Amino acid sequence: MTADFNELVTNSCTLPPMPVVATRVMRELMNPEASADSLAKVVETDQALVTRILKIANSAFYGCARKVGSIQLAIVVLGFNTLKNLVIATSTKSLYQKQSPAEQALWEHSLAVGIASHVLAMAFSPGNLDNAFTVGLLHDIGKLIFLQQDPEGYSSLLEERAPGAPSCEPEQNAFGFTHAHVGAALMNRWSLPESFESAIGLHHSIDGPDFSRLKPQSKQLTALVNLADAIARRVATDTDQVPPDGMPTAMETLGISEEQVNNYISMIKETLEQEKTLFDD
Numbered sequence: 001m002t003a004d005f006n007e008l009v010t011n012s013c014t015l016p017p018m019p020v021v022a023t024r025v026m027r028e029l030m031n032p033e034a035s036a037d038s039l040a041k042v043v044e045t046d047q048a049l050v051t052r053i054l055k056i057a058n059s060a061f062y063g064c065a066r067k068v069g070s071i072q073l074a075i076v077v078l079g080f081n082t083l084k085n086l087v088i089a090t091s092t093k094s095l096y097q098k099q100s101p102a103e104q105a106l107w108e109h110s111l112a113v114g115i116a117s118h119v120l121a122m123a124f125s126p127g128n129l130d131n132a133f134t135v136g137l138l139h140d141i142g143k144l145i146f147l148q149q150d151p152e153g154y155s156s157l158l159e160e161r162a163p164g165a166p167s168c169e170p171e172q173n174a175f176g177f178t179h180a181h182v183g184a185a186l187m188n189r190w191s192l193p194e195s196f197e198s199a200i201g202l203h204h205s206i207d208g209p210d211f212s213r214l215k216p217q218s219k220q221l222t223a224l225v226n227l228a229d230a231i232a233r234r235v236a237t238d239t240d241q242v243p244p245d246g247m248p249t250a251m252e253t254l255g256i257s258e259e260q261v262n263n264y265i266s267m268i269k270e271t272l273e274q275e276k277t278l279f280d281d
Contacts, residue, residue, distance in 0.1 A: 013145045013182055018190040019091035021046045026191070029084055039080070040071040043087065052090040052279055053083075061118070061275050085134040088192070089114070092137065093279050095144060102147055102155045108276075109232055110137050115275060116228035116268045123264075124254040125220040132224055135199050139225050141186060142179030142200075143167070168204050180204050194218070199225050206246040206253075223253035228268075231261065235269045 017023070024042045028034050044050055050071055057068040057078060068074045075083045096107050117136030121129045146154040157170050171178040184201030199222040202211050206226050214222065227250040251261065 013149055013185075015145065015182075015186050015189050016095060018088075019094055021049055022087050022091040025084055025087045029080060034080070036072045036075040039075055039083065043071050043083075049087065049090055052093070053086050055280075056086055056090070056278055059275060059278060061115070061271070061278065079130075081130045085130060089134045089137050090279060092141070095141075100147075100151065100155075102151070102158065103144065106140060106143055106147065109236065110140050111276070111278070112232035112235060112268075112272050113137070113139055113225065113228045115272050116231050116264075117224045119268050119271060120224050120228055120254070120256075120264065124256055125217075125224055127217055128221045128224060131193075131195065131221060135196055135221060136225055136228050138187070138196070139183065139200050139203050139229060140179060142182030142184075145182050145186070146171070146175075146179060178204070195221050198222060203229060204246065206249045211249075219253055223250035226250040227254065227256070227261070231265055231268055234265060235272065 018026075021043065024045075025039060028039055028042050031038070043053065053071065053074055054068060056062060057074040062078065062082075066077075068077055078086070093107075096103050114133045114135075114137035118129070118133040121132035125132070143154075143158075153174075157174060158167060161167055161170065168178040168180065180201050180203060184197045187197040187200055195218040198210075198214055198218050202208070202214075202222050203225040205211060206222055211219065211222060226246050230247045230250075251257070256264075
């Protein structure tokens with residue numbers, strides 16, 4: 001992404017800062033003397049965040065062998081990197097403030113993609129397991145920026161698409177860039193790993209040259225999000241007529257067959273039904 005493009009996005013969209021507690025957690029993790037206790041003290045300044053993290057840590061989603069009753073234990077059981085990702089993921093929920101029908105639908109889809117990314121990573125990209133859920137959850141955050149900038153106009157743009165179809169082409173026509181570009185710029189602003197930026201920026205463009213130049217693990221993370229997005233759209237529309245949008249490349253990158261995709265659709269649908277209240281306080 002060029003500096004000129006970053007300037008265009010920044011000037012055209014008000015990119016929010018990373019939520020305060022998430023920023024403080026990332027800063028603490030850069031401290032070589034960081035510990036479960038020091039991280040817990042940061043997280044515990046936001047009780048809603050504590051509630052969500054403990055709920056997730058005790059869910060079947062993470063499958064902890066014992067009940068997690070404190071943030072300190074959650075950090076010990078889940079590890080620093082997973083804790084950081086959960087803080088980012090749960091803090092992101094606070095950005096969905098208005099909870100309009102469009103925002104609610106966007107949140108539900110984002111959660112579905114996060115869950116699908118995690119489930120797929122367990123089987124096909126274990127090296128990305130720590131990051132898959134968070135990147136999947138954040139993949140469409142550029143749409144949230146568009147919604148908050150122009151609620152009526154952007155809602156109308158989304159409504160004019162075919163059911164389940166990507167919004168990239170109408171966004172490009174309307175704004176000169178897409179939600180994927182905005183999301184990637186936000187990851188850069190939040191100083192998150194390059195793999196987050198590339199996966200979010202390219203999750204609709206994995207047939208292009210930028211994808212082919214990625215490192216293998218970043219390629220797999222981007223493919224996970226692309227495939228999880230397609231599966232989530234299929235689950236939501238209850239049809240297999242969703243445009244593939246790079247899906248064959250994603251399947252090839254992950255070494256997954258069409259038959260396996262169909263098997264995972266039902267598994268992801270069941271997991272989503274079980275975990276749809278994962279972020280409720």
